Amino acid sequence: MKVSWMPAMVFALFGAMFISVSPSAVAAPVEITMWDVPESQVYSDWWRKHAQAFNASHPDIHVTLEVFETEAYRSKIASALSAGTTPEIFYLPAGPQGFQAFRDRQARSLAGLLDATRFTDAAVRACSVEGTLVCMPLYVAPNLMYYNKMLFAASGIDPSRWADPSQPTWEEFAAACDAIKAKGKVPIALGNGDGWPGTMYMWSYQNRYGGVQELAAAAGGKGGVSFATAPGFKRAARSVAALGKSRYLPLGYNGITGGQKYALFTAGNAAIIYQGPWLLARIATDAAPDFKFGVFKFPSFKDGDPASQKDVIGGFDALFVNSRTNKTAAIAVFLNSFADPNIALSFMQDTQNVSVIKSVLATGMSPGVINDIAQITAAAPHISPWWDNYLSNAVADDATRTIQGLFDGSIAPDAFLAGMDKAAGR
């Protein structure tokens, strides 16, 4: 019998295709990719270990972690969102860019995916858009002033003598800076090459002078309020300009960027730094073993807004889920594992970030600076939001870009605020 080679070939081809798509004895795991930024080395290490442990305990799911340098990630995620190539899970602050991605259907709602009851109410609110949960909060990052205890002692400053040891008045703070300067040291470790460390001062001054209500009014442009006309903003801009002229800042502060801005503090070149808790990991890895430090809140002002003097400035970082993925069941298992009490506790202890998981905060943890920070944050009447988590990208970018000029005097306070209004389209 003569057998044509063509039917045999077709049969073999279909057979091969059938074998390749038929379920094997062990199904291939669901592949999930997560993009993250290395907030610190210990933070990246924790996520790697968590992903490894999760993969080991869930053979049907495989999570791949991809970590990108923070500044490069800004470009990376914007490009990916424009091209529709974001992975299943991606990092973004709980702010305008992520929320816009949700509105543009690039990120999906987490309702039904994430057990929101395990997260603090403030964190859930921070991750919600018009009542819909759109991201998983990772931690809250309050800005506090970290101080070098040895430099303070050498300058004769004892925070316990302040009326409120957890928060000096501006006069007490300025006296401390003068004393440090008199000893030949730099009082404030401001490395403003990236712009955002300087904006923290602007946010905080505005909070103390005008409070969260004024911030909301100016951001919304309601009732004729603008950045340039709001009294708290005007006074804050003038205060930043005055701080720039003071002798409290390091040489060439507008050119100190990247890790160098932390090194000013961890190497003992400057006594005070205003940063978020990510600094703790830097201190742990970069500072000398006998480096001793404490924290206090941004100073209060007697003539400021009484309702905001005890506020903390802070923001929430978060994870968003790609709207195009159909792996939602596996993603839900992975995201909810983060809220496991033991895992959440290890996250707070290992990465030195303030957890947003209720069980961890209710139980408390061993004494330490991160616990102090958690307590200070919990006691604050408001967490006034970071501007780059709150204002539109255009306004936040304008403020971050022009703050260097406000500090060095090349941009006048009124011009700085007018620029923000212009960026807001007013």
Next chain:
Amino acid sequence: MSTRNATLSGWLLCLPAIAIFGCFFLGPAFVGAYVSMHVWNGSSPTLAYAGLRNYTDLVGDGRFWNALWVTLAAFLAMALIKLPLALAIAVGLAKVGRMARFYRAALFLPYMLSTTTVAIIWIFLFDPYQGLVNQLLQDIGLESLQQGWLGQSSTALPIIVAGGVWWTFGLYVVLFTAALATMPRDYYDAARLETNSSFKILLHVTLPLLREQIFSSAVMLIGGVLGYMTGFILLLTGGGPAGHTETLGIVSHSLAFRALDFGHASAVSILVLLLVFSLIIVPTVRIARTRVEFR
């Protein structure tokens, strides 16, 4: 082969290059031009038509003009330092003899370094507290001259230009050296009958014969200031302090990836494209028409 067949073969041979140029250069340029006439945040599935508004906004924006000035200043400074320096070294190397290869390789070495590596070297040099330059000034008792080099408007751009020159001028040395090596000695022999002045020979023989390389170098410099220098500046100063090192490339990057304003960012890119095109098209055509080939 008929003329028609020859033409067809020519087009077929050019097709891969045209396809690559179309896909990776012309295509993106057209997409950029399209986006530049729209309002787009980069993630929205729809783009809102804006006509020429993004362009008129830029014309009235001081930031754009400042960046244009910084870009031109950086280009001119690099061109005025780098090209004469590279040419002088190339002419010098032609007379060194056996060691020329070693010096050429040594000078070319920085060009092999990545943007990040060069930026790190520059930070190690010019960091106000841990940088080598300020440490050196302190060690020799000149503390009063210590500066915040990259954080001051007066020093930031010169320091960046110096970095750009050190990083890439080896490439131009190699270009000029290669061109000098191919020049026939007849021209020089003839010139020496007229004058013994090396400077005059350089001016009237070497430079005219090198005009193609000099022009190519200038074009590469424009590309460099708008290209690899953007990454270098982003790593060193991010365009600061207060916009004093902000080139058009950084403005475009910032508008796209910080402000998420892809319309204005694309408009900047298109204007840059037109600017570069207008700067190089006339000399390119002229040089092509009067090209000198040595046989």
